[in-house]
Amino acid sequence: MSAGRLAGFVRSGAAASVAVRTAAALAAAVAVGGLALMIAGLDPVDAYRAVLDEAVGSSFGIRSSLLQALPITITALGVALAFRAGLFNLGGEGQIYAGALAAVLVALQARGLPFPVLVPLMLVFGAVAGGLWGGIAGVLRARLGLSEIITTILLNFVAFWMVSYLVRGPIQDPGGAGYPYTEKVVDGARLPVIGDTVPAGVLVLAAVAIGAWALLERSVVGVRLKDVGEGPSAAAFAGWRIDRQVILALVIAGALGGLAGAVELSGNQHRVSDFFTPGWGFDALAVALIGRGTIAGSVAAGVFFGGLRSGIDGAQTSVAVPESVGQIVQGTAVLFLIVANADVAVRWARRIRQPGHGRHHARTA
Amino acid sequence: MPVLARMSGIVKRFDDVVANDGVTVEFSAGEIHVLLGENGAGKTTLMNVLYGLSRPDEGNIELGGRPAEIHGPLHAMRLGVGMVHQHPLLVGRLTVAENLRLGGVGDGTADGLRAAVAEVTRVIPLDIDPARRVEDLPLSQRQRLELVRCLARGVRLLILDEPTAVLTPAEVERLFTELRSLTTQGRGVVLITHKLSEVAEVAQRVTVLRGGRSLGTTLAGERSLAELSDLMVGRQVPAVSHRGAGAVGTAPRLRLRGARVGDENGRCELDDVTLEVHPGEIVCVVGVEGNGQRALADVCFGRRPVAAGSVELDGAILPPVGEWRRRGVRLGRVPEDRRHEGLVLDAPLWRNLLLGPMAPPSRFLLHRRRALRRARRLLTEYEVRPADPHALAAALSGGNQQKVVLARELSGEPGAVVAVNPTRGLDVGAQHDVHLRLARLRDDGVALLVISTDLDETLALADRIAVLYRGRLAGPYPADEAGRDLLGRLMAGLGPGESEPPGAGVSAVAA
Numbered sequence: 001m002s003a004g005r006l007a008g009f010v011r012s013g014a015a016a017s018v019a020v021r022t023a024a025a026l027a028a029a030v031a032v033g034g035l036a037l038m039i040a041g042l043d044p045v046d047a048y049r050a051v052l053d054e055a056v057g058s059s060f061g062i063r064s065s066l067l068q069a070l071p072i073t074i075t076a077l078g079v080a081l082a083f084r085a086g087l088f089n090l091g092g093e094g095q096i097y098a099g100a101l102a103a104v105l106v107a108l109q110a111r112g113l114p115f116p117v118l119v120p121l122m123l124v125f126g127a128v129a130g131g132l133w134g135g136i137a138g139v140l141r142a143r144l145g146l147s148e149i150i151t152t153i154l155l156n157f158v159a160f161w162m163v164s165y166l167v168r169g170p171i172q173d174p175g176g177a178g179y180p181y182t183e184k185v186v187d188g189a190r191l192p193v194i195g196d197t198v199p200a201g202v203l204v205l206a207a208v209a210i211g212a213w214a215l216l217e218r219s220v221v222g223v224r225l226k227d228v229g230e231g232p233s234a235a236a237f238a239g240w241r242i243d244r245q246v247i248l249a250l251v252i253a254g255a256l257g258g259l260a261g262a263v264e265l266s267g268n269q270h271r272v273s274d275f276f277t278p279g280w281g282f283d284a285l286a287v288a289l290i291g292r293g294t295i296a297g298s299v300a301a302g303v304f305f306g307g308l309r310s311g312i313d314g315a316q317t318s319v320a321v322p323e324s325v326g327q328i329v330q331g332t333a334v335l336f337l338i339v340a341n342a343d344v345a346v347r348w349a350r351r352i353r354q355p356g357h358g359r360h361h362a363r364t365a
Numbered sequence: 366m367p368v369l370a371r372m373s374g375i376v377k378r379f380d381d382v383v384a385n386d387g388v389t390v391e392f393s394a395g396e397i398h399v400l401l402g403e404n405g406a407g408k409t410t411l412m413n414v415l416y417g418l419s420r421p422d423e424g425n426i427e428l429g430g431r432p433a434e435i436h437g438p439l440h441a442m443r444l445g446v447g448m449v450h451q452h453p454l455l456v457g458r459l460t461v462a463e464n465l466r467l468g469g470v471g472d473g474t475a476d477g478l479r480a481a482v483a484e485v486t487r488v489i490p491l492d493i494d495p496a497r498r499v500e501d502l503p504l505s506q507r508q509r510l511e512l513v514r515c516l517a518r519g520v521r522l523l524i525l526d527e528p529t530a531v532l533t534p535a536e537v538e539r540l541f542t543e544l545r546s547l548t549t550q551g552r553g554v555v556l557i558t559h560k561l562s563e564v565a566e567v568a569q570r571v572t573v574l575r576g577g578r579s580l581g582t583t584l585a586g587e588r589s590l591a592e593l594s595d596l597m598v599g600r601q602v603p604a605v606s607h608r609g610a611g612a613v614g615t616a617p618r619l620r621l622r623g624a625r626v627g628d629e630n631g632r633c634e635l636d637d638v639t640l641e642v643h644p645g646e647i648v649c650v651v652g653v654e655g656n657g658q659r660a661l662a663d664v665c666f667g668r669r670p671v672a673a674g675s676v677e678l679d680g681a682i683l684p685p686v687g688e689w690r691r692r693g694v695r696l697g698r699v700p701e702d703r704r705h706e707g708l709v710l711d712a713p714l715w716r717n718l719l720l721g722p723m724a725p726p727s728r729f730l731l732h733r734r735r736a737l738r739r740a741r742r743l744l745t746e747y748e749v750r751p752a753d754p755h756a757l758a759a760a761l762s763g764g765n766q767q768k769v770v771l772a773r774e775l776s777g778e779p780g781a782v783v784a785v786n787p788t789r790g791l792d793v794g795a796q797h798d799v800h801l802r803l804a805r806l807r808d809d810g811v812a813l814l815v816i817s818t819d820l821d822e823t824l825a826l827a828d829r830i831a832v833l834y835r836g837r838l839a840g841p842y843p844a845d846e847a848g849r850d851l852l853g854r855l856m857a858g859l860g861p862g863e864s865e866p867p868g869a870g871v872s873a874v875a876a
Contacts, residue, residue, distance in 0.1 A: 218731050223716060231709030237668065237700060238721040239686035 018292070018341075025340035026333070033329035040325045047321055051329075054314025055307040059197040061314065067268050069306020070201045071096060071260040071277070075284035076291065076298045077212050078134075078256030083293045083348060084216060085249035086229035091137060091152030092281025094159035095130040095257025096264070097272075101163055102129030103262035104272045107185035108171070115188040122189060123204065123262045130258015131251045133159065138250030142243035148250060156281065164274040173271070181273035191267035201267040205299070208256060213295040215252075225249055257281065290337045292344045301337075308333060366395040368430065369522045369553045370415060370446065375424035377410050384410040385421070386577040392522055397544055397554045397567050399585075402574035403597055403654050403818055408557045409451075411574070412524045416448040417441040439469065447515030448524040453507040457500030461493055461510055468514040485516040489543050505532050516547075523547065524555040529563065541567045559597070559654055561590045561857045573597055591853035594653065598820045598856070616680070617641035618812035619665070619696075619781040623674030626660040626836075634660035636836040637674070642781060642812040647803065648841055649815045649823040652833035653856050658785065658816050659701075661833065665783040665814065666698050678781060689722035697723070697774035697811075699767075699784035707770040708758040715740035715754035717769055723777030747772040748798075764795030771802055781812040788822060800826055820852060834858045 034044035055065050075092040082089040103122040110118060137151040164180065166172075173183035191200040216222040227235040228245045236242055260280070265272060287305050291297030312326040321329075338345060370392045377385040385407045392398050400408045413419045415426065417435035426433050428444050435441050438448070455464050462478060465471070471478035482491065491513050493506050502510070508528055515523055525544075529537045544554050544567060556567065564571055568585040573596045580596050588596075619642040626635035635657045642648045652658060663669035664676050667686035676683045684692055698721070700706040708717050718724065718740050725739065740754035749761070749768045758766060767787070775782065784803065788796040803826060807813055816833075817823050823830055830847045831840035832855035839855045840847070 218733065220727050220729055220731055223719065223731055226712065227709050227716070227720065230711040231705070233702075233705040234707065234709045234720060237666070237686075237698075237706040239667070239689060241687055 021340040022337065025336035029329075029333040029336040032336075033332045036325055036328045036332070037321070040322060042319065042321060042325075047315060047319055050315040050319040050321075051308075051311035053311075054318060055311030061310070062197050063193060063199060064310040064314070065307040066199050066202055066303075067306070068310045069303045070199065070205055070267065071264040071280045072283045072287055072305055073299055073302025074205055074208055074260035074263060075257045075280055076287035076302050077208055077295065078253035078260075079284050079288035080291060080293045080295065080298045081212055081216065081225070081256070082249050082253040083288055084229050085225040085245060086232065087141075087246065087249050087253075088149045088348070089134065089137075089152055089250065089253040089257075090149055090282075090285065091134060091155050091254065092257045092260075092284045093277055093279070094152070094156035094281070095133050095254045096261035096277045096281055097156075097159040097163045098133040098254075099126035099130040099258025099261030100265045100272050100276055101159075101166070101261075102126050102258065103265045104182055104185060105171070107189035107266075108182070111186045111189065113188065118189050119191060119266055122266055123259060126262025126265070127255040127259040130261065131255035134254015134257065135247060135251040137254075138247035141250070142246045148246075152250075160274065163272060163276070167272060167274055171272075179273075182271045184270040185266070189266060190270060191263065193267075199267050201263040204259070204263050208259065209295055209299050212256075216295065221248070257284075260284075286334050286338060289345055289348070290334075290341055292341055293348075305334075366393045366551075368392070369394050369428070371427040372411070372415060373425050373427075375411060375414055375426075376422045377407075377414060377419065378422050383577050385414070387424070388574070388577070388579045390572050390579055390582060392553050392555055393570075394521065394551050394553045395548050396569040397548055397556055398570045398572065398582075399564050399568035400555055400557045400572050400574060401559065401561075401564060401593060401597060403559055406559075406574040406597075407577040408574050409526055410577075412448060412526065412555065412557060415441070415446060416524060417446075418448075442469065442515070442518045442520060445519070445521035446524070447518060447520030447522070449508060449511045449515060449526065449528060451526045451528075453504075453511040455499045455507055455511060458498065460496050460498055461491075461502075462495035464499055464510065465495075465514055465517065468518065470514055470517040481517045482513065485513050489513055489516060489547075505536055508532075520552070522553045522555065524557070526557045527559075528556070529558070529560070561594055561597075561653065564593060565590060590857040590859070591850065594853045594857045595820065595849060597653065598651075598818055615643070618644050618679055619783070619814060620677045620680075621664070621674065622677065624661075624664055624671045624676055625673040626657075626664060626669065627672050633836050635664070635671075638833075638836075638838045639674075640814075640831060640838060640841065642814050644780070644812045645807060645810045646828040647807050647813040647815060647826050648829045648831065649817055649827035650831045650833050650838070651817055651820060651823040651852060651856065654818045656833045657836035658818070658833060660836070662701065662783065662785045662816055665696075666700070667694075667696075686722060695723060695777060695779045695781075697777065697779035697782035697784075699770055699774055699782065699787050701785035701789070703763075703766055703770050708766060710759035711757060713755045713757055714744060714749070714761075714769055717758050718743055718754075718773050721773060723774070723779065743772040743776055744769075746776075747802075764791045764798070767791060767795065767799060771799065775802065775806055779811060781814070782806060783814045783816070785816045786818060787815065788819070796822075820849065820856075823852075824849070832856055 030048065037044040037047045054061050056062055075096060079089050079092065103126040106122045106125045107118065110121065113121070133155060137148045137155060140146040140151050141148045167180045167182055171182050173179065173181055175183065193199050216226070224235070224240050225245055227238065227240060228242055232242065269276065283305060287301045288298050290301040308330055312321070312330055315321045316323055316326050368391050373389045375385050375388045376383070388407070388411055400412070402408045410419070414421045415435070417437045417440055426435060428446065433444060435444065456467060459467065465482060466473070466478055471481040489512060491509065493502065493510060499507060499510065528540060532540060548554060556563065564585060570582060571585055571593065572582040573580040573593060575597060621638050621640045624635055624638045625633065627633050638661065640648065650661065660669070664671050667683055667689060678694060678696055684694065704710060709720065715736050719736060737754050741752065744752035744754065747768045749765050749772065758769065761769065787803065788799050791799065803813055803815070815826060824844070827844045829841040830844055830852065831838050832852060834855060835858065
């Protein structure tokens with residue numbers, strides 16, 4: 001955003017009102033979450049202090065927070081890009097599985113390769129696998145007019161059960177006593193943690209964020225994606241190939257989901273199981289929405305989300321916050337933040353029903 | 366015959382658009398009253414008010430001589446007013462019988478429903494299996510179902526919104542016969558249409574609407590079809606004439622040769638149209654809306670192929686718009702729907718000025734600084750208010766939005782420009798600006814094709830004028846030779862030399 005545009009944004013009061021609404025949402029979430037904590041017999045001040053402490057109070061805490069934030073945020077950037085093209089990518093879960101699966105296969109097949117070759121190879125394969133997975137929904141949308149909202153969700157099940165089968169048979173860890181997971185990848189396939197605090201995946205996230213921003217704000221393709229998202233009829237009239245833009249947007253979104261899976265595999269879990277993602281694909285949706293579809297907003301929301309998750313997880317052990325209450329506190333925060341950004345949510349939801357975006361334009365384009 | 370409904374001084378606004386501007390009209394029992402006007406004239410809006418779908422901002426309604434406030438369609442039906450919409454308001458997943466019951470026909474029992482339907486279908490046969498799902502029915506049968514539903518509720522005043530659009534000629538014939546027999550039962554019928562031939566065929570009374578105002582009600586025989594056509598499209602004395610010195614050069618720049626376009630039902634939208642536009646002239650194609658304008662525009666815009674014949678620019682076949690940039694096609698396009706096709710409303714002006722094949726080429730990188738500089742220059746040159754490249758297109762007035770479209774389409778040194786109703790919905794000042802721009806372009810040697818439903822605009826701008834009627838083109842005639850009378854007759858589907866025949870003659874032409 002240029003200085004002039006930023007100035008206009010601020011002048012219009014939009015930035016101020018978003019900031020005020022976000023602050024109000026957080027305050028409301030703290031209050032309602034506090035109530036839940038009190039009902040559970042906990043001192044809310046102690047509990048919140050523990051959450052904060054666990055999230056950012058130590059280098060271990062920061063590391064856990066960032067590790068939680070990475071897959072959510074990288075996937076969310078893909079969701080945000082698709083949003084801008086007027087598309088809803090609800091397939092984060094499946095894309096994460098596809099990416100993690102591809103990455104683990106590479107790591108298992110090529111375990112002898114040195115780290116500087118093997119890890120990039122895993123990330124690339126993860127992104128390609130996720131991109132193909134997202135691309136299926138893109139092609140179905142562009143050629144047949146099938147809603148990507150439906151197909152991306154259904155592809156989640158396909159990916160999950162595929163992984164579930166593989167980790168119980170063909171690629172199950174032979175020494176794993178029958179657990180449904182693969183063996184751990186070798187050291188040379190692992191993204192390290194820099195200085196005990198910052199996972200190297202953060203560098204990947206930074207690269208992705210800059211790349212996504214450049215695509216949206218500084219490339220011809222990005223402008224066309226936004227044209228398609230904001231004015232499908234005008235984009236078709238202009239001669240933009242709507243079908244191509246739709247496929248491209250979902251391929252990119254899927255690639256980022258796949259990359260998120262590969263980063264998580266290489267930097268944290270080191271193996272694939274059928275409980276690999278606890279729902280990051282859907283968290284990413286909330287994050288992209290709270291980030292108002294912007295790159296910077298999604299990164300900020302994603303990091304906050306990671307911190308919240310890891311802080312609440314930590315507080316469950318340190319001050320014995322019951323898991324259910326932790327979930328309530330977390331859910332409340334997400335809900336209030338979405339309400340604070342309801343204008344975006346409504347605008348996007350309206351786009352789903354925009355006549356003509358889809359089958360018709362795929363044909364006329 | 367008694368007056369069934371009287372609407373006086375009806376005003377209906379949508380944001381800053383006045384859809385009905387003080388309309389007064391009354392509908393009587395026992396006659397078919399045609400509400401004639403172009404699309405956007407306010408016909409449907411007015412009838413939606415009478416049917417209770419929308420509330421008037423000003424004005425009164427009387428039903429059967431008593432003031433009435435209509436709270437909604439169900440209330441309107443109870444008061445005796447029913448409406449059959451262009452897109453019938455039925456529940457697709459339910460059966461014919463269920464829709465009838467849902468519409469309040471009968472007393473809720475199967476027998477009551479049967480009795481109520483039987484009563485009506487003696488006059489208007491339903492011919493549809495009541496167990497079929499509505500979504501499986503063609504549009505014509507859905508319309509019939511809604512008609513029966515209205516009548517079975519005992520409606521006294523029946524409004525039909527462009528019912529013939531989805532019917533074959535034989536079905537139209539049947540419908541008209543049935544409507545006539547309804548009037549002999551003492552019911553009143555209001556028929557919304559923009560087709561003059563229907564006036565000749567069924568109207569006992571005609572009210573012409575234009576720009577949200579009523580231009581008066583007359584008996585059907587009192588005005589000739591040519592007069593009605595003039596009233597419909599507007600007959601003010603043009604303020605300025607923008608005639609040019611005539612075409613320069615001999616080779617046509619834009620040329621249609623035997624162009625034919627068919628719609629999905631195999632009907633012909635554009636039938637063997639041949640037209641040449643030379644550099645330095647404005648050719649206007651005028652006609653009442655719905656006579657093939659959209660198809661003509663679409664083939665020139667490169668968004669629809671011709672089924673036969675060709676569209677050529679500078680002697681080469683015009684490719685689909687997606688290939689224009691690569692092939693270096695320079696043809697300016699001013700679409701009819703500027704809000705949706707001409708502009709991305711949620712995008713800033715600088716991005717809107719990059720839309721389309723004629724914007725400065727750039728393959729991968731967006732030269733943002735250059736794009737902003739260009740936007741500032743164009744916005745100033747075309748006097749757009751505000752001249753701020755970061756302003757969203759949605760925030761501009763209609764006139765300024767059109768200026769943005771023109772800035773984009775006219776600034777790329779196009780060899781030819783095709784514009785559809787370029788001044789529709791603009792105020793007089795903005796209209797003048799647009800006409801001036803187009804005239805100046807003509808003087809610079811550009812070939813312009815203006816497709817318009819506005820006769821005044823046509824007479825003010827054109828060097829040559831052609832008339833589109835039912836997909837066929839008459840002319841072009843030199844503007845000096847094409848008077849209002851000739852054009853009016855052609856727009857009504859009469860031959861250039863024919864005097865106007867009585868109603869029967871017109872329906873023969875229509876068939």
